[in-house]
Amino acid sequence: MDTTHYLEMFLDESREHLQAVNEQLLKLEDQPQDLKIVNEIFRSAHTLKGMAATMGFEDIASLTHQMENVLDLIRNNELAVSTNVIDVCFEAVSVLEEMVREISEGGDGKQDVSLLVTKLKQMGKQPNDNPSLILSKKDKGDFFTPIQFDEYQTAVMLQAKEQGYQVYQLIVRLSDDCLLKGARIFMVFEALDGLGEVIKTIPLVDELEEGQFEQDVTIVFVTNDSENTIQQKIINITDIQSVGCTAIEEIETIPKNDLKRDKITEKQKDSYSVSINHSPTKTIRVNTERIDHLMNLFEEMVIDRGRLEDIAQTEGNHELSEAVEHLTRVSQDLQNMMLSLRMVPIEKVFNRFPKMVRGLAKDLEKKINLQIVGAETELDRTVIDEIGDPLVHLIRNSIDHGIEPPEKRKAQGKPEEGTILLRAFHSGNHVMIEIQDDGAGINREKVIEKAVKSGLFSLEHAESLIDAEVNELIFSSGFSTADQVSDLSGRGVGLDVVRTKIESLGGHILIDSSPGEGSTFSIQLPLTLSILSTLLVSLQDDTYAVPLSSIEETVLLPKESVFQAHNQSVMDFRNKIIPLVDLRKAFELNNQLHDHPLIEKETIAIVIVRKGDKLAGLIVDSFIGQKEVVLKSLGSYLGQIDSISGATILGDGRVSLIIDPNTLIK
Template sequence: MAFDADDEILQDFLVEAGEILEKLSEQLVDLERNPDDSDLLNAIFRGFHTVKGGAGFLQLEALVNCCHSAENVFDILRNHKRKVDSELMDVVLETLDHVNAMFDQVRNGESLTPAPDELIASLDAFAEPAGEAPSREDAPTGAPQSAEDGGDITDEEFEQLLDALQDGSAAPDSPATAADPVQAEPAAGGGSGDDDITDDEFEALLDQLHGKGQFAGAVAADEPAPAADTNAAASTSESAAAGDDLITDDEFEKLLDELHGKGGAPTAAGTGETEKPAEEPAKAKPAAPKSEPKKPESKPAASAAPAPARDASPVAETTVRVDTKRLDDIMNMVGELVLVRNRLQRLGASSEDEHMHKAVSNLDVVTTDLQAAVMQTRMQPIKKVFGRFPRVVRDLARSLKKEVNLVMHGEDTDLDKNLVEALSDPLVHLVRNSVDHGIEAPDVREKAGKPRQGTVTLSAEQEGDHILLAIEDDGAGMDPDVLRRKAVEKGIYEQDAADRLTDNECFNLIFSAGFSTKEQISDVSGRGVGMDVVKTKIGQLNGQISIVSELGKGSRIIIKVPLTLAIMPTLMIMLGDQSFALPLVNVVEIFHLDLTKTNIVDGRECIVVRDKVFPLFHIKRWLVGKGQGQEEPTNAHVVIVAMGTKQVGFVVDQLVGQEEVVIKPLGRALQGTPGMAGATITGDGRIALIIDVPSLLQHYS
C-alpha cells in the first residue's frame, strides 16, 4: 500500500471516493427496482470506475481488483448481455461492503484486507454474458456491439478491431495507412518518412475507435480505411457523440487518464475504458522510443476538445473544502460574540444615550446575520443520513422475507452537521423497527386486504427553528391492550395503574428499557434495547419523540430536534438567587398559580388546567434547597414543560424572559451532574445552568 504519495492527492481521493461510495449504496438499491434504467447503470459503472482509477493511482491493488470486477459486471449489464436480478445484487452489495471496509482502512492508514476470492469469483461469473460467452476467435471484426449500446468496447474487441485494420491494410499493393501502426512506426522510429502519421493522429484514431467521438472530423479526412472499418468507426463515433456514458466531466478522471497514458496502468490486464488507448499503443509500437514521451501531450489535447455544457464552469473554482474543526472554532467565536451582544443589550437598556442605543441595535443586526451565515456553513442536507436507508430496508426485508418499499421526502432539508451525525443511529433503529415490527408478512397483508408490498415513509421538514422527522409505516399498528399487558408482566406498572393509561401513554411504553413486544429474540430485535437508546439519544439532542398508531393501519413516529446544538433559545428563570435556563423547545405554557389550590393524586401534587391534570414539581427543592425557617410561598409561576407526550409543571420563583444562550460544557468537577445539560453566561454577566428536563425528572422524581 503506497501512502508515500502526496497527502493532498490522498485527501482528494478520500473525499471524492467517499461521496461516490455514499451514492452507490442508494443507486444499487434503486437499480434493483428499475433494472432497465440505462442512466443508472452508467452512473454506477462510472462510480466503480472512478474509485478504481483513484485507487490505482495510489497503488491500492486490493481495492483496484474489487472495483475492477464490479465494473466488469456493470459493463455487461449496460450492454444488455445480462439482466439485473436479486442474486446478482446480493453479490454486488456484498462487494460494496468490502469496498467500503477497504476505504475505511485507507482513511485510517491501515493495511487493506482484500475481498474474499470466492466473492471475486462470483463477480467474474456475473461478468460473463447470460448465455454462452463468445470466444475471441468467434467475435465479429466489424463494429463492436458494446460500442453501439454504450459507447465503449471491451479489451478483446478493441484488439480484434486493431488486428482487422492491420490485416486490411497489409495487402502488397496498398499504402501504409494510419490504421496500420506496425507499418507506420518503423519510419517514425528512423526519423524519415514524411508520409507517416504523427503520434497525435494515431492517438486520435484510437480515441475514435474507443468511442469518444472527439476526433471524428480529423480522422475521417485523414484515414483511407477500408469501407467496413470506416463504417464501424463512424458508428462508434455517433454512439459516443450521444454523450450517455462519456467520462469527461471529472477533472480527476482526466488526470488519471493522462497518467495512465504513460503506461502506468494499475493492473496487468486492461482496467477500464480510460486505460485502453494507452495500453494498445504500447503493444503495437514497441520500436518507437521517440514517440513515447509525446503520448501524455495528446491526452490533454483530447480533454481540451469541445466538452458538454455542464463542464463550462468547474466546481473547483467556486467551492473550497474547509476542515470542520475550523468551522467549529468560528462557531465558538460567534457564540462568544452573541454573549457580548446580550451583555451590551442589557447595558444599553439602562442607558439614556441615543447613540448607544443605535450602536447596540446595529451590533445586534450584524451579530444575528453573522450567526445565521456561520450556522449555514455548518448545515448539511439530511440526505447524508437518509442515503443509507434504502440499503438497510432492502437487506432487512430480504432477511425477513418481506416486501417493503421505502419512500423518502424532504431529503434536501438542512440541519447542523453535528445533528446529522447524531441522528444516524436513532433513525436506523426506528426504520429497522418499522420493517421488523410494523410491516406484516406478504401473505398476512394479503389476507387483511392490503397490497403484498408494505410501505415505509421517511420524511423531514423544517418548522421554525426545528426539524420534524417522521417514520411512518402502513403495517399492523400497535395494540394498546397488548402493551398494557406487557407492562404489567415486566413489572413496569401495577394492573390498576396500567388500566388507567391512555393509548398514547401505552405507545410510549416501547421506549422503556427492556420493553419489547417480541415473543422471540432474534438478531434483528426483541431485547428491548433499541427504542430506549433512541429516546435517550433524542433527549441528549434537546429533542422530543412521540408516537401515533392505529391498530391494523400502521404507526407514525415523530421526532422534533433543534436546527443546531451550538446556540439554543431558552426561557431564563430564577430559583432563589440563582439563574437557570429552560430549553424553549420543552416549554409549552406559562401561568401564575395560587399554590393553595393544588390537588393530590396518587400521592403526588397536581394541578388542573382546562380539565387537564399536570403533576407539579418544586424544582427549587431539588436544585437550590430550602433554607431553615423559610416559608413556602402561596403564589408562584408555573412552567408547563413537555417530554414527548408527557407534560408536567415546574414551580419557579421568577420569570426573566427569553434569551439565546451559548452552551458551554460543565467543568470536570461538575460533569455528570443530574439534570444539567451545561452552563452559559447571561446578559447581566451571571452564570446560569441549563436544565436537562428529561434527566432532571428521571433523577429527582
C-alpha cells in the same frame, strides 16, 4: 509520490461515489433495461478505481476493476441484470465501504477480496483488459464516431466552413491516475480558448465541470489552426495521456423530433469558452474542525455581545445603545450564516436506509417499499451525526414488528408489499422526522402481557392504562415483545436507547398506533444545539435558563389556584390538570414546598413546559427575560447532572445553568 495530503479528499470523494453506486444499484434493480443507470454506476466505480490506484489501495482498485467488468458486460448486452447480479454488486459495495471506513480510522484498507472477485469473474467472460489507446489519425479506425448536431450547431459550423474555418473532432484522454479531472478539462478549454470556438462537448458542460465522466472527452472545435498546433497545445497539460484529432467533413443533423430526447438546451448551445468565464468551482470542501473552531470564536462574540447589551442598558448612553443595537443586528445575521454553515441535508442519513431495508426485507422474506420524503431538510451537523443510529433502530423495528409477511397481509386484504414512509420537515425551530408503516400496529394485549410478566405493574393496574400509556411501555428498559431472540430483536435493547439518545439531543419522540393499520413514530429535534433561545428565570440569588423550544407558556398564578392531589402540587391549565415542579425543591435550594417564599405572595411565577404530549409547570422566583445563550458543556469534572443540560456565561460574567425540562417531566 507522497499522497498523504490527498487522503481526506480521497475519503470524502470515495464516500460520495459509494453512496452514488448504492442509490443507482437500487434504481437499476427497478429499471434493469436503463443503460443510463449502468453508465452512472460505471462512472463512479471507474473514478473510485483510479483514485484508489493512485493512493496505493490495491484491494479497492482490484475490486472496483472487477465491478467495472461486470458493468461493462451489462452495458454491452452480454449480461442481464438479475437479483444475483445486484446482490453481488451490493456485497462488493459493502466491502468497499468497510475498507474506506478502515482507512479513515488509520488502517491500510487491506482485505481479502479474492472470494468476491471470483464471484464477479464468474458472472461472464471478461472484457479486454487492454483496450487500444492508439489515437493517431492513420490508425484511428472506428475510434472517432459520427456525431449528430442540432440545427443551431449545424448552422454555426456551415457558416464557419464558408468563411474558411475547419471543424475538428478532438478526443482528449486523461491518464488513469488523474485525480482532478474537472480541473484538467478546464485547462484544456483554456488552452483552446485563443485558437477557436467550441461547438459541442460529450459529455455535456455541467458534467465536465463536476468531473462526472470517465477518461475520454469529445470536443467539436472550429478553428483555422492546424491539427498539429491544436494537439501540441493540449498534450503539454499535466495528466493528458493522448489527444486525437480528425476533421469533420459530414455534418449530420438531429431530426426535430429527436431534439427533446437529446436534451439540447440553449445553455448547451453556448460554447464552453463562454462558460469558463465563470468559476467552475461552485463549492469548496472545508474541514469540519475549522467550522467548529469558527463557531467557538463566534460563541465567544455572542457572550461579549450580551455583556455590551447589559452595559448599554445600564449606562443610558444613546450613542452607545445605537452602536450596540447595530452590532446586535449584524451579529445576528452573522449568526444565521454561521449556523447555516453547520446545516447538513438529512439525506446524508436517509441515504443509507434503502439498501438496509432491501437487505432486511430479503432476510425476513417480506416485501417492503421504502418511501423517503423531505431528504433535503437541513439539520445541524452535530444532530445529524447522532440521529443515525436511533433511526436505524426504529426502521428495523418497523420491518421486524410492524410489517407483516406477504401471505398474512394478503389474508387481511392488504397489499402484499408493505410500505414504510420516512419523512422529514421543518416545524418552527424544530425538525420533525416521522417513520410511518402500514403494518400490524402495536398489540395492546401483548405489550401488557409482557409488561406484567416483567413486573412493571400489576394486571389490575394495566387494565386502567390508556392506549398512549401502553404504547409508551415499549420504550422501557429491557422491554421486548419478540417471542424469540434473533439477529434483529428480542434482547430488550433498542427503543429505550432510542428515546434516551433523542432526549439527550433536546428532542422527544411520540407514538401513534392503530391495530391492524400501522404505527407512526414522530421525532422532534432542535435545529441546532450550540446557540439557544432561552427564558432567564431567577431562583434565590441565581439565574437559570429554560430553552424556549420546551416552553408552552408562562403564567403568574394566584396562590389559591395551587391544589394538592396525591401529595403532588397541581394546577388547572386550560381545563387540564398538570403537575407543578418546585425548582427550589428539585435543586435542593429549599427542602419543603411550604418554605417557598413565593407562597407568601399573591401570585406564583410558573413556566409551563412540554415534553411530547405531557405538560408540567416549573415554579420559579421570577421571570427575567428572553436571551440567546451559548450552550457550554459542564465538562468531565462535573459530568452529567440530573435536570441540567449545560451552562452558559451571561453578559455580567456570571454562569447560568441551563435547565433540561425533559428530565423534570415524569
